[in-house]
Amino acid sequence: MTVVISRITTQKKSKSRYNIFLKDGESDKYGFSVDETVLIEYGLRKGLELDEETMDSLIQEDSFQKSYTMAINFLSYRMRSTKEIRDYLVKKEVEHEQIVRIVEKLVIEGYLDDQQFANAFVQTRINTSSKGPLIVKKELMEKGVSAQIAAKAVELYTYEVQFEKALKFAEKKLKTGSKHAFRKQLQQVGANLIQKGFIQGVIQEVLQEIESEKNDDSEWEAVCYQGEKLMRKHERKYEGFELEQKIKEGLYRKGFTMDHINRFLDELKEEM
Structure with a gap:
């Protein structure tokens, strides 16, 4: 059984799609619609005879073209990975065979890489x-x-770029005005850089760079802040040597150097 195309019209909402009408006695009726690509590929025109096999092929090819256009539109917003395209088409319920064809075509045409x-x-x-x-x-x-x-x-992501970004991140972290010991702050920054995904060599070099440029005044302020907190905490229960030992132990656990700790205790004795 064959049918004859009686006329072809352009769709109002999409100028790249065409309505195919078929002869039906003395009049005609709507048969199906196709994309412009399919229209050209199959040479569709008024008076052309179509058998059932060709009709099925047209419908299948048009379905493929719709899905392909959908994929192209998805790619128009930004580049996608092959998996992202496959997942998108699966979500849109495109048949597996068509997905395989679409991906192959996109790769060949350079849209997918x-x-x-x-x-x-x-x-x-x-x-x-x-x-x-x-x-x-x-x-x-x-x-x-x-x-x-x-x-x-x-x-x-070269070593040099990593170092620059990691150093910038570390310096920003250290400018937050923490009252912890500089060594403890460095340990925290190192942990942050690990979480950020920087390689170990870069992290070590960044920490060494910062340590060599550390601000001793800021470290002394942190010692005084933490030392005074410890003194207020323990002075009700301890005095003299015992109080001094409690403060020393507390400051050491917080990561301060013995030079800074002894300096703080010496100044504390002078005040007392």
Whole structure:
């Protein structure tokens, strides 16, 4: 059984889609609609005869084209990984066979490239976040990028760039006016940098850099602050040597050097 196309009209809401009408006796009736790509590919025109097999192929190909256009639109907002595209199409209930075809076509046409996606993702993270390369690599793999591609992409996150970002983050943390010992503050900053995903070599170099430039006045203020707190805590129960030992033990546990501790205790004795 064959049918004949009686006329073809452009859809009002989408100029790239066409309504196909079929002869029905002396009049015609709506048959189906197709994308412009399908219209051209199959050479659809008025008077063309279509058998059932061709009709099924047209409908299948149009369904594919709709899904492909949907994928292109999803990609228009930003680059995507292959896994993100697959997950999106699954969510939209596209048939598995069509998803395979769509992904293959997108790769061939250059719309999908996991290495390009990974490189761009790393560069964006470098420019817009304080995350280190280990976290960025983990994020890439969560987006379905292979470990090999992710590892190659994070090579863009050079040692020099890591050091600069980690140092900036550490200095900002240390400017918060903490009353803890400088050594303890450094330990906390080191822990923060580990959580941020920076490599160990960078962290060690950053901490050494900061330690070599530390502000001794700030450290002395912290010793005095913590020492006075300890004195107020223990002076009701202890006095003399015992009070001195309690303060010394407390300050040492908080990470202060013995030079600063002894200086504080000497000045305390003078005041008493």
